[in-house]
Amino acid sequence: MTEMLSGGDMLIRALQDEGVEYIFGYPGGSALHIYDAIFRQQKIEHILVRHEQAATHMADGYARSTGDPGVVLVTSGPGATNAITGIATAYMDSIPMIVISGQVPSDLIGTDAFQETDMVGISRPVVKHSFMVRDASEIPGVVKKAFHIATTGRPGPVVIDVPKDTTDPSATYAYEYPKSVSLRSYKPAFEGDSSAVNQAIQALLAAKRPVFYVGGGVVQADAEGVLRDLVKAARVPVTSTLMGLGAYPGTDEQSLGMLGMHGTYEANMAMHDADLIFALGARFDDRVTNNPDKFSPKATIVHLDVDPASVDKIIHSDITLIGDAGWVLNALWEAYQARDAERDDDARQKQQQDLEQWWQHINEWRSAHGLNHNLQAQEGQNILPQLAIQSLYRTTKGDAFVTSDVGQHQMFAAQYYHFDEPRRWINSGGLGTMGFGLPSAMGVQMGNPESVVACVTGEGSFMMNMQELSTCLQYGLPIKIINLNNQALGMVKQWQDMQYGGRHSQSTYSDSLPDFKTLVEAFGHVGIKVSDATQLDAAMEEAFSEANKNRLVFVDVWVDPHEHVYPMAIKGGAMNDMILSKSPDAKP
């Protein structure tokens, strides 16, 4: 017998039928029928945040770390507008998310009613799609479509705007959740073109200086296994975008680390000199390519992406592979094995010699200007931020989920924490959202309750969403926050040092910073402050100690405020144009 449910109950029931574990949200007038439906069920846990932006970042962290879509529920008006930054963050990084916003009753829409805002309109440029519920009976179908769109093809956030009258408990409807969904106007590519796959492999087998440039698309497609097989067999160097870190193991000798604006010397040199680039689930972002006109002048470009609009947008591709990264990488791997077996020994040997030379070049670059992993803590000296990341890496044995905010600390973490697994590195790459770190760590911890979750942040970013410390106490989230405190907006200050004659316009506030240890303690958590480099490891070990296993610990690490992130791309240059240190003559 079909159940009769109200719109509000159908909405929550549909989420249950989608297997949703958590809703991250904040109640308000237009959402109260839905909140009542939440109260009368047990399957889904609602996490009460302190600000709607944080709810979206939590859902985002949950989605990035688990691969399942994150679900957000907010009320109309300010609840909805507060969610926009988090929706935009998810949109830029292609993260599956469902945002349900309450709306004023249908008959009040357009009247400038209390807490009314045009959520579908205001979110339109930053969503994959959006729905406005016109009639309660549409709710199960809309939810089904929303999850389908959010999670397939190039994933992204989907908004469902729900006028209050459509969730009214007094009207009930026969509930049935659709088993499948088919949209004639939405058919994302999945299978790639096998002739292009073969072309790509022919190019790979003929390449003298190949590079794999791996992005978040490989992480999204859970295609890391087959990527590793192909990389190992073909002996190609792999560099990763900020979003792709972990898709290929960071500690493997074939990993060149991150590329781009703050990428490693060897990665950027290799990209510039390559004769073949496989761009795998990456979109030639401006933070990667530097000046597109000077990008990798000698390379044949093979571009794999699930989104046809990402191909030939910035850099023209010679071979185009549209489809799911997992499907296409599997096809590439099969074609590689088949074509490789057909090669005669001479051809194979010839390529091995070329690769040998290529690796020699790369290793020379690496030893000349690679990241310095032998920094030593000096007594009485400021803590170098890189050392703090290395200390975190050692303490967590490289096995933590690490979220970050945005700025210098983000780049240091990306450079010095070597991710061997995908979905471990969680950061706002595309939008660059300060305030993302703490709430996303909370979502990661919810999705991975047994795992160690660290949030690398800076005092600037942290203060953008620190109200969530209260939420952390409420739900007992034992996140470890590593605050690289340089008493300034470090990346802004670095640019001002380098490009504005050292004029630190609005980037410092050292006289007015709170005592973070006391602040965190006031929220009921553990605070540790460390400013002596020789005490760093001890502080880190205390944070991750058995005694603090179930506590949120905030480590306020006072770092050298003058440190810059290097290498740094030279504006307007090619990928091999980098500044390597503060000394002007250090440029290669």
Added chain:
Amino acid sequence: MRRILAVLLENEAGSLSRVVGLFAQRNYNIESLTVAPTEDPTLSRLTLTTSGDQEKINQIMKQLDKLVEVVKVVDLCEGEHVERELLLIKVRAEGQSRAEIKRSADVFRGQIVDVTAQTYTIQLVGPSGKLDAFIRAIDDSGVNATILEVVRSGVSGVGRGDYVLSV
């Protein structure tokens, strides 16, 4: 280069705003846009003219295609096509200029669809270039013919021959 894109989209509330928003958001240019339901009430057909090099047009088409409510996009200029636009123009027509304006309208195969003692309202259908030429002709006619109002429908287009744009 000027292009005419024909778009089939779901006839749903808000779908037009997504198309228009996309153009604003990505800094693409819309020269004209016209939209109406088709013989299938679930579908609207939208014709828009824009311009750019081939790379830009490709990107515009891909971005349009990515919109969930867009079912199909074609560039009519890729093949032979028929292009038509409707012009309604109201002109001050007094004294001897009345005859002159009527002659111009006849030359362009326009129809006078409304008349007052001082004005003519002329309807003209054709490719945009022809409409431009007619407006110029009236403007430059040298007689006392002031253009009072110009209303253009924007371009509609359809592929020539057996080609059919459908779901």
